[in-house]
Amino acid sequence: MRVAVTGPGGRLGRALMASLADAPFTGPGGPIGWGRPDYDLDDPAAAARLVERDRPELVIHAAAWTDTEGCARDPALAMRRNGHAVGELARACASAGADLVVLSTNEVFDGRRSDGRAYATDDEPAPLNPYGASKLAGERAAAEAWRAARRGSSLAIVRTTWLYGPPGNDFPSKLLAAAERSAQANEPLRAVNDEIGSPSYAPDVAEAIVAAAGEDGPFSLGRIEHIVNGGVASRADWARELLRQSGIAIPIEEVPVATWPRASTPPLWGVLAPTRPLRSWQAALADYVPILLRQRAAAAR
Ligand SMILES: NC(=O)c1ccc[n+]([C@@H]2O[C@H](COP(=O)([O-])OP(=O)(O)OC[C@H]3O[C@@H](n4cnc5c(N)ncnc54)[C@H](OP(=O)(O)O)[C@@H]3O)[C@@H](O)[C@H]2O)c1
Structure with missing residues (x-):
């Protein structure tokens, strides 16, 4: 399969x-x-040109403008990159008969739910910020392209949350750097306790998508999938587990997300009901911690 x-x-x-x-x-x-x-997400002709050139049977769309703060400052550009570009790719795939997987996010939901229930695939999206609005526009543009084309190929929307993993520059790597600064200043590490989600290890999410794509018969992902590691955590829970697994003893001071004003308002409850069981977020983190610690040791040399 190409x-x-x-x-x-x-x-x-x-x-x-x-x-x-x-x-x-x-x-x-x-x-x-x-x-x-x-x-290039900024080039409206790019997708059609590449589909024509490479004739793929399956396209997995992982490119996006993921800078939520940048999206908040320039919602029109966010819509171009995360909305219109998906429509263009979907139309090119649908008319060529290629299957398409579009990556999306928990930020299509506003996260205001307070009943402790995870968002299901059939819950109505209601984005709170321009990044979420642009990603929802992308989901809808892809679905519209499929409706219009009425061809036999498959479209799947895969939503995930709180991705981390190589090459770093993610929450765990930033947190370890912050922990080092806090230790030097002899201060506790501040971590947010009112933003809740499921830390998801990019290699686990990728493997689940690829396993589904490789199953026998027709492309077997559902119309919308929620693919996340198991369990739920606040940012502070995530930080505590990361420090524990890294062998770093430093006190954590739990603070609300409003402590750090941001251009983009994050959804507080970012919990998605998984459509495919993955291992727990703590078990996945344990695979990443040695990689992170090796990276930090190499950078310090
Ligand atoms: N990160 C999260 O916590 C998270 C959570 C939920 C869902 N998601 C979704 O999961 C998917 C993958 O996210 P990720 O964390 O892997 O993102 P990422 O690390 O920021 O990677 C984004 C990719 O998109 C490419 N890209 C950005 N702007 C582009 C442009 N104008 N033209 C062409 N390519 C461009 C980047 O290319 P360069 O390498 O050239 O910069 C990069 O390869 C996205 O759909 C995202 O919305 C992410």
Whole structure:
């Protein structure tokens, strides 16, 4: 199967490329990465050009403008990159008969739910910020392209939350750096206790998508999937577990998210009901901590 991945250098994109390279169904050539400059979310013709050039049977769309603060400052550009660009890719895939997986986010929901129930795939989205609005526009543009094309190929929307993993520059790596600064200043580490989600390890999410894509028969992902590691945590819970697994003893001071004013308002309850069981977020984190600690030791040398 010829499989193309957009954003192959991103956190999830690189994990998808690795999982696909190991998958038997991608053949000896492995997956095709559609990165910049060939694939640019700002170029309305890019998707059609690449679909025509490479004739993929499956496209996994992991490219996005994920800078939520940038999206809040420029909602029109967010809509261009995370909304319109998905429509263009979906129309190109639908008319060529290629399957498409579009990555999306818990931020399509406002996170105001207070009944402790995880968001299900059939809950009505209501984004709170321009990033979430642009990602929801992307979901809807893809669905509209499929409705209009009425062809036999499959479309799946895969929502995930709180992604972390190589190459770093993620919550765990920033938190370890902050812990070091706090230790030097002899102060507790401040961590947010009212933002709740499911930390999700990019390699686990990638593997689940690739496993589904490789199952026998037709492309077997559902219309909307929620793919996240198991369990629920506040940012402070995540920080505490990370420090414990890293062997760093430093007190944590729990603070509300409003402590740090931001351009984008994050949904406080970002919990998605998983459609495929993955291991717990703590077990996944344990695979990443040694990688992070090695990276930090190498950087300190
Ligand atoms: N990060 C999270 O916590 C999170 C949570 C839920 C859902 N998601 C969704 O999961 C997907 C993957 O996220 P991620 O964390 O892997 O994102 P990421 O690490 O920020 O990677 C984004 C990718 O998109 C590419 N990209 C950005 N702007 C582009 C442009 N104008 N033209 C072409 N490519 C562009 C980047 O290319 P370069 O490498 O060239 O910069 C990069 O490869 C996205 O759909 C995101 O919305 C993420």
